[in-house]
Amino acid sequence: MTGAVLERAGSAVRWRAVQLGGIEVIYFTRLIILAAMLAPDVFGLLAIASIALSTLMRISDVGMVPALVHHHEATLEQHDAAWTVGLTRAALVTSALVVSAPLIASLFDEPRATRVIQAFALRPFIEAMGSIGVAGLMRELRFRELAFMNLPGAVVDLVVAVSLAPKFGVWALVAGTLAGSITMVMLSYALAPHRPRLRFRWSEIVPLVEFGRWVLAAGIVTLAGTLLTQLAVSRLLGAAALGIFFLAVKLAFLPIDASNSLVGAVAFPMFARARTDPNESTRLFVAVFTGMYLLMLPVLALIFTLVPELEPVLGPKWSGTAPIVRILCIAAMGGIAATVLDRYLLGHGDARGAFRLEALNTVVTLTVLLPGVMVLQLHGAAASWLLGGLSTFVFSLWLIRRRIPGALSESWRRLGAAVVVALSAAATAGWVATHLTGLPALLAGGLAGVASGALVLWWQNAALGLRLGEFIPLLSKRSEYAE
Secondary structure: OHHHHHHHHHHHHHHHHHHHHHHHHHHHHHHHHHHHHOOHHHHHHHHHHHHHHHHHHHHOOOOHHHHHHHOOOOOHHHHHHHHHHHHHHHHHHHHHHHHHHHHHHHHOOOOOHHHHHHHHOHHHHHHHOOOOHHHHHHHOOOHHHHHHHHHHHHHHHHHHHHHHHHHHOHHHHHHHHHHHHHHHHHHHHHHOOOOOOOOOOHHHHHHHHHHHHHHHHHHHHHHHHHHHHHHHHHHHHOHHHHHHHHHHHHHHOHHHHHHHHHHHHHHHHHHHHOOOOHHHHHHHHHHHHHHHHHHHHHHHHHHHHHHHHHHHHHOHHHOOHHHHHHHHHHHHHHHHHHHHHHHHHHHOOOHHHHHHHHHHHHHHHHHHHHHHHHHHOHHHHHHHHHHHHHHHHHHHHHHHHHHOOOHHHHHHHHHHHHHHHHHHHHHHHHHHHOOOOHHHHHHHHHHHHHHHHHHHHHHHHHHHOOOHHHHHHHHOHHHOOOO
């Protein structure tokens, strides 16, 4: 049955990869262009607005969409109830942010952020008006439609933000974000039609909330680490330092954020489908777990190696960004295991276990945060994230060994191969970068690193018997899912 599930997920993986790959390329292009055009304090203002919004969204997220995905027999009435809860929640969040914006800005010691927060507060209300039919697309692994919905939104965001940036600064970033959200909402009704109805009955909501409460708790503890880190950096080091840290986090975690979206959207329903068969669940976990490391570890190694060449491209105002990115890259490497395990636990209905992963990361991060920032400034903030990531990595390995017997023993050979591929890619990229500077070093080094890593992986597959052909069902065109 495993092969059937893998093949069934193949179309989802391909289209999700197209969607995420396109979005990440667009987002990275947008980030680099805007960073070269704007000052760090502009990104600091956006970071304050983003974390204020994320705070209220996380502490009010009762996991309606994940619950709908997990409940294969969710009714139309429950979809309407989930949409009503989401819209109500978004309206409350928007109102709260508009009213509390001056207080939030003063908390970060940055009064310029007030109006930015108030404008950015429109985003959740706009997005909540989208079609709840999107949950059905996720449950059925129909990611072609989701790709056609999200990619145009990212393009609109890029075009609006870049075209307005020279004249409007931070407002261009806000306008681009809102324009992208409006585009996605309109497309959601075209691609996932569902006539929305306001419906609020506890009998229909409670079964969804029972699953979503631990999703809510996990979101809150994750947010606490991000919020308090940005708050400490802003108050102790200023908006410009916060802008540098914000950019460093985006660069270091760009591949992890993409993989989180891919694993979360595809592996979660895939694990949920296989949860009644332990052997199938284990094989699926090993496939996703090792595949993630084979893909993500070399990418993070390339970012770690080449990021010093980015500073000349961005200009002297971003000096000091590269060391922060490197520390955060190591933290991200440890987070890959937790990413896959989190989705496995959610797919098996153990949202409480997923909460424990997030709680450990946050507790360790916050324990080290304040003394780290006071002594080492931005390096200390990054180091606190590193220690949090490493602790979660160790706990994840222990939990995998306990909850999924045999998974680690089946994974070590491919994990070792991932390390070798990452070292080869980094060494090749580093050698090429020593002969070039700036953008040519980034492009040539990246391409050379990818080619080197691919050759080494091919050789290891033949010499060590990694059986990488097992991933083919995830990519095969025979696996179109159209039920």
